[in-house]
Amino acid sequence: MEPHEFPHIEQQLAPVFERHGCEANQLLKILREVQEIFHFVPPAAITCVASHLGVPRTQVEGVAGFYFFLSLKSVGKYRLLFSDNVTDQMQGNPELMQYFCHKLWLEPGKVSEDNLLSVDSTSCTGMCDQGPAALVNGWPLTNLDRDRLDLIAELIHDKKPVCDWPSMLFEVKDNIRRAGTLLGEPFKPGAAIRATLDRGSAATLMEMEASGLRGRGGAGFSVARKWSLCRAAAGDHHYIVCNADEGEPGTFKDRVLLNSYADLICEGMTVGARIVGATQGFLYLRGEYRHLLKKLEEVLARRRATGLLGRSILGETGFDFDIEIHLGAGSYICGEESALIESLEGKRGRPRNRPPFPVTHGYLDQPTVVDNVETLACAARIALQGGEWFAAIGTTQSTGSKILSIAGDCARPGIYEYPFGITLHEILGDCGAEDPYAVQVSGPSGTLVSSKEFDRRISFEDLPTAGAFTVFKRGRDILQVVQNFAHFFAHESCGFCTPCRVGTQLQKKIVDKITHGHGTVYDLEELKHVGHIMQSMSHCGLGHTAANPVLDMLEKFPDAYEHKLKNFAFEPVFDLDGALETARNITGRDDAWAHLS
Amino acid sequence: MGALVMSKAITIDGKSVSFIDGQTIMDAALAAGVYIPHLCHNPEFEPHGNCKLCIVSVNGRNMTACTMPAAEDMVVASNTPELDSDRQALVQMLFVEGNHICPACEASGNCQLQAAAYYLKMLSPHFMHFYPPREVDASHPDIFLDLNRCILCELCVRASREVDGKNVFGISGRGIGTHLVVNAASGRLGDTNFAVTDRAAQVCPTGAILIKRQGYKIPIGQRTFDHKKISEVQMEPVKRTEPEHE
Ligand SMILES: Cc1cc2nc3c(=O)[nH]c(=O)nc-3n(C[C@H](O)[C@H](O)[C@H](O)COP(=O)(O)O)c2cc1C
Ligand code: SF4
Numbered sequence: 022m023e024p025h026e027f028p029h030i031e032q033q034l035a036p037v038f039e040r041h042g043c044e045a046n047q048l049l050k051i052l053r054e055v056q057e058i059f060h061f062v063p064p065a066a067i068t069c070v071a072s073h074l075g076v077p078r079t080q081v082e083g084v085a086g087f088y089f090f091l092s093l094k095s096v097g098k099y100r101l102l103f104s105d106n107v108t109d110q111m112q113g114n115p116e117l118m119q120y121f122c123h124k125l126w127l128e129p130g131k132v133s134e135d136n137l138l139s140v141d142s143t144s145c146t147g148m149c150d151q152g153p154a155a156l157v158n159g160w161p162l163t164n165l166d167r168d169r170l171d172l173i174a175e176l177i178h179d180k181k182p183v184c185d186w187p188s189m190l191f192e193v194k195d196n197i198r199r200a201g202t203l204l205g206e207p208f209k210p211g212a213a214i215r216a217t218l219d220r221g222s223a224a225t226l227m228e229m230e231a232s233g234l235r236g237r238g239g240a241g242f243s244v245a246r247k248w249s250l251c252r253a254a255a256g257d258h259h260y261i262v263c264n265a266d267e268g269e270p271g272t273f274k275d276r277v278l279l280n281s282y283a284d285l286i287c288e289g290m291t292v293g294a295r296i297v298g299a300t301q302g303f304l305y306l307r308g309e310y311r312h313l314l315k316k317l318e319e320v321l322a323r324r325r326a327t328g329l330l331g332r333s334i335l336g337e338t339g340f341d342f343d344i345e346i347h348l349g350a351g352s353y354i355c356g357e358e359s360a361l362i363e364s365l366e367g368k369r370g371r372p373r374n375r376p377p378f379p380v381t382h383g384y385l386d387q388p389t390v391v392d393n394v395e396t397l398a399c400a401a402r403i404a405l406q407g408g409e410w411f412a413a414i415g416t417t418q419s420t421g422s423k424i425l426s427i428a429g430d431c432a433r434p435g436i437y438e439y440p441f442g443i444t445l446h447e448i449l450g451d452c453g454a455e456d457p458y459a460v461q462v463s464g465p466s467g468t469l470v471s472s473k474e475f476d477r478r479i480s481f482e483d484l485p486t487a488g489a490f491t492v493f494k495r496g497r498d499i500l501q502v503v504q505n506f507a508h509f510f511a512h513e514s515c516g517f518c519t520p521c522r523v524g525t526q527l528q529k530k531i532v533d534k535i536t537h538g539h540g541t542v543y544d545l546e547e548l549k550h551v552g553h554i555m556q557s558m559s560h561c562g563l564g565h566t567a568a569n570p571v572l573d574m575l576e577k578f579p580d581a582y583e584h585k586l587k588n589f590a591f592e593p594v595f596d597l598d599g600a601l602e603t604a605r606n607i608t609g610r611d612d613a614w615a616h617l618s
Numbered sequence: 619m620g621a622l623v624m625s626k627a628i629t630i631d632g633k634s635v636s637f638i639d640g641q642t643i644m645d646a647a648l649a650a651g652v653y654i655p656h657l658c659h660n661p662e663f664e665p666h667g668n669c670k671l672c673i674v675s676v677n678g679r680n681m682t683a684c685t686m687p688a689a690e691d692m693v694v695a696s697n698t699p700e701l702d703s704d705r706q707a708l709v710q711m712l713f714v715e716g717n718h719i720c721p722a723c724e725a726s727g728n729c730q731l732q733a734a735a736y737y738l739k740m741l742s743p744h745f746m747h748f749y750p751p752r753e754v755d756a757s758h759p760d761i762f763l764d765l766n767r768c769i770l771c772e773l774c775v776r777a778s779r780e781v782d783g784k785n786v787f788g789i790s791g792r793g794i795g796t797h798l799v800v801n802a803a804s805g806r807l808g809d810t811n812f813a814v815t816d817r818a819a820q821v822c823p824t825g826a827i828l829i830k831r832q833g834y835k836i837p838i839g840q841r842t843f844d845h846k847k848i849s850e851v852q853m854e855p856v857k858r859t860e861p862e863h864e
């Protein structure tokens with residue numbers, strides 16, 4: 022049968038509508054299932070879903086076309102997505118992908134003729150400490166090498182369902198190397214809620230204030246302030262959302278918190294719910310962490326069974342609160358809080374116009390708190406141990422500890438918890454970085470730090486971070502690193518606003534041009550110009566920060582690009598040799614005679 | 619002005635502009651006859667805020683005028699060389715992103731993208747052209763849809779949703795792959811219930827939505843922007859740049 026004929030689509034999708042109902046805000050959940058059934062979202066399914074949900078077809082097509090894990094063309098029964106983070110790249114993922122494609126006669130991004138399999142790359146899957154990594158139908162594959170890929174090729178050839186593949190392929194380790202107060206001390210489920218009820222909501226909010234806790238997701242907003250604003254906002258319902266989208270390349274600390282400290286996170290949400298008056302919470306889990314879903318559901322079930330979630334929590338009449346998990350579908354921008362809320366509502370993940378802010382008009386236009394996973398874990402500790410205890414850790418402006426996800430050129434990649442104020446020197450020593458040359462702090466949207474700056478400190482006042490810490494040793498090609506980041510932003514721009522949609526593409530093209538040896542001094546100026554436009558005219562944080570790595574490189578790493586530049590002021594973009602690429606692909610040639618130079 | 623009730627005011631480029639609560643900076647400016655460049659805004663519809671041409675500096679911070687609520691004591695700078703230069707870059711980005719061959723375009727002279735480029739003194743597209751492969755859809759009996767010229771302003775999307783109550787248009791894809799879609803499984807405009815009398819048929823600022831059999835009815839040289847600047851035309855509330863039709 023042609024993959025476009027679906028005579029029984031109504032029957033096939035009936036159970037899906039049964040499970041999720043026919044509210045428009047279930048659209049993303051429904052489309053995830055459609056994708057699983059058909060390996061894409063066929064036009065017939067779009068029509069069917071639109072009519073069941075009573076929304077225009079264009080809306081369904083809009084959502085299906087937005088998320089990377091949904092597709093409008095068939096991606097085959099097996100979809101293998103190689104993680105494209107710079108650490109995966111350094112660990113050899115591009116070569117592994119090529120090896121695999123070669124072996125199976127595949128072209129990246131195209132489905133095999135028998136509609137069995139497709140291979141592509143995807144933004145960082147959050148396995149940088151155990152890469153090279155990939156996803157197969159959404160499940161993480163770690164520590165890839167040729168042997169494993171041979172095995173995977175065989176499993177696919179035998180059409181073995183992914184759930185029957187050997188579990189060693191999917192092993193994900195926590196790799197906690199250094200635990201502080203957050204990760205190291207035992208925690209008894211319910212203790213923070215008990216303390217909150219005993220102390221009272223207003224007093225617990227004052228503890229948050231005294232703790233000085235600031236958001237761990239990047240922006241560093243005061244938690245006490247956010248919670249007070251939401252608490253004071255008028256609305257029929259209040260919501261609290263845990264941001265577990267963790268999309269910033271090189272960040273994987275929330276993965277470990279979700280895997281091994283889920284109680285602490287739920288507890289933080291429940292304390293927050295008590296304070297802001299929420300009865301419903303959501304945990305927005307990035308699609309790449311689908312493997313954690315079952316375990317998290319079990320934690321929620323256990324907490325319901327033990328009176329820590331549901332009605333009358335810990336016997337307190339009127340204290341009702343529950344948590345629902347929403348799975349993302351491959352989109353970095355959905356970590357931005359207002360895009361996340363749009364996604365929770367089943368829409369395209371496009372950042373909203375602000376004001377109004379989520380604290381007054383969030384989920385379904387109701388007052389909503391969105392906090393990072395780690396922030397909520399800290400909040401639970403503070404509810405239990407008090408604000409003063411927390412404020413004594415770290416620096417005056419950056420209280421408490423910070424969990425770092427360390428990867429790249431170091432002997433011991435993994436999770437490290439430090440009090441704020443720690444220097445890069447110390448961290449690099451601890452993780453076994455040999456001859457470190459540069460560190461990307463807080464991922465591509467953060468700061469590229471050179472070895473001259475290794476006495477700088479992790480803190481909001483010096484080097485703020487959402488957790489990524491990627492080490493590059495001397496000899497690493499920084500231009501290649503920056504190229505990887507430029508590609509990332511171009512891939513993840515939501516496309517809403519002109520400066521970011523076009524600017525991230527221009528930036529990518531210019532960096533590529535320099536990498537290929539066709540850049541001139543003119544192109545450096547052009548990068549600054551495009552960077553300026555993105556920083557000053559973009560709609561959201563993605564566009565505002567998309568030029569950071571490029572501008573950092575221009576300022577701090579002239580050695581990375583100067584030798585690549587041509588000796589004259591300008592060279593046109595048109596690349597004669599590049600124009601032969603299609604011909605080379607068709608003829609399968611890549612020898613010297615197939616190139617002009 | 620006579621003795622009026624005390625109204626609230628902001629300052630735009632040194633001029634005091636009054637506003638009422640709920641108005642955006644753009645609303646207040648338009649009402650006061652102060653021009654802030656814009657492409658995706660049309661006061662008939664819900665503000666959208668994605669072209670970013672209307673960005674102004676408010677007390678030193680860049681804000682989107684068409685979506686930002688006016689608030690007492692805002693000091694707004696709009697007509698500055700810096701902002702106009704950044705706006706010019708945005709228009710250049712829109713030009714290279716699509717395929718705009720103005721001399722060969724039926725909208726030439728009526729096109730707001732072109733007019734904005736003139737207004738911002740754009741001499742060349744500056745950036746490298748993307749030359750994206752895009753479709754022309756001639757399936758509708760009365761209307762051409764030429765996506766080569768679409769700048770994703772979503773005016774047609776909003777007009778169809780808010781005024782026509784039809785949802786003929788929508789947006790799919792993401793990043794540079796973001797594109798206009800129409801409400802039909804075939805993806806063809808001819809298979810939707812779009813009508814030439816729809817408001818959505820009249821609002822496209824470029825030549826992406828063109829009404830058939832109107833070609834060059836008004837000769838080049840006598841078109842809207844051949845005699846007036848976009849800053850004059852966009853300030854005329856009703857008489858917009860729409861091609862008239864039978
Ligand atoms: C492009 C973009 C991506 C983001 N991704 C995340 C993310 O993955 N996780 C996160 O917690 N915050 C992310 N944020 C920050 C959120 O918008 C928001 O500030 C945060 O969730 C607030 O929580 P906090 O105050 O606890 O940090 C992102 C922001 C932007 C602009
Ligand atoms: S800055 Fe980029 S990600 Fe943010 S709204 Fe604009 S296009 Fe989307």
Ligand code: SF4
Nearest residue numbers: 768769771772774822
């Ligand atoms: S077709 Fe015209 S009105 Fe519609 S989004 Fe494109 S440019 Fe805007």
Ligand code: FES
Nearest residue numbers: 656669670672684
């Ligand atoms: S007119 Fe305001 S963003 Fe387009």
Ligand code: FES
Nearest residue numbers: 723729767824825
């Ligand atoms: S002149 Fe044709 S789209 Fe502007």
